Amino acid sequence: MARKSTGQMQEETQKTLDEYNELYSWSYNDMCDFIESFGETMFLTHYETYHRLVEDYGMELVDNFANYFDIDTIPHFEEMYQGQHETGANFAEYICEELGYIRDLPPWVAVDWEKTWEDALSNDYVEIDCDMSDYTYGHIFSNNY
Numbered sequence: 001m002a003r004k005s006t007g008q009m010q011e012e013t014q015k016t017l018d019e020y021n022e023l024y025s026w027s028y029n030d031m032c033d034f035i036e037s038f039g040e041t042m043f044l045t046h047y048e049t050y051h052r053l054v055e056d057y058g059m060e061l062v063d064n065f066a067n068y069f070d071i072d073t074i075p076h077f078e079e080m081y082q083g084q085h086e087t088g089a090n091f092a093e094y095i096c097e098e099l100g101y102i103r104d105l106p107p108w109v110a111v112d113w114e115k116t117w118e119d120a121l122s123n124d125y126v127e128i129d130c131d132m133s134d135y136t137y138g139h140i141f142s143n144n145y
Contacts (some may be wrong), residue, residue, distance in 0.1 A: 009035070016044055059066060063142075065128060065141065068126065083139075091138070094144070
């Protein structure tokens, strides 16, 4: 299916495309790809934030986030992003350390971090992986914002 030409888009969308291209030198193709994926209304509402996030985190991760949660969630990306961890289990250990839950555990105590992730954290957090980037796994996002 061919992409909609800019001449077939709403006047406000055409104006915004031209403005972003002139002000920021953003690619028409990238902007039109966004419009094809998410629509003109979402372009007008979220593209500036989306573009900044793509520059900071990479297109694949931001697109996977938008597809998993919804494009309307894009403004909450950074507050929901908990960082990259090798696995959900690694995130479970990290968050327990950060919150001070394991500061006095003796070193001989073994904690099942995978079970902690599966049973206690995976309902409140989600792991989004990327196939095409150097950092392919373990991007953890809170389900709440």
